[in-house]
Amino acid sequence: MSDDTDLLLRRILTDVLGLKQNQAAEFDADTGLFGHLPELDSMAVAGLLTEIEDRLDIVIDDDEIDGDMLETYGALLAFAEAKREKA
Secondary structure, X not given: OHHHHHHHHHHHHHHHHOXXXXXXXXXXXXXXXXXXXXXXXXXXXXXXXXXXXXXXXXXXXXXXXXXXXOOEHHHHHHHHHHHHHHO
């Protein structure tokens, strides 16, 4: 399931943020997201989280959203994987 979540999350980031082809494929766990990718600004966060919910079939509660989960690709992936395991 984690490979599936990883691939889907990379596609979501590419689609929502309009990243260059294969840009997300080069992300590793330490790749910075919020504050590092100019495409991921505060306005894009809501759209990104909505797409993650829709495509991964999870629900993200407001109190779960914090800067740590959006800081790196690894943190966002770990959050998404944990949510899918509970779903």
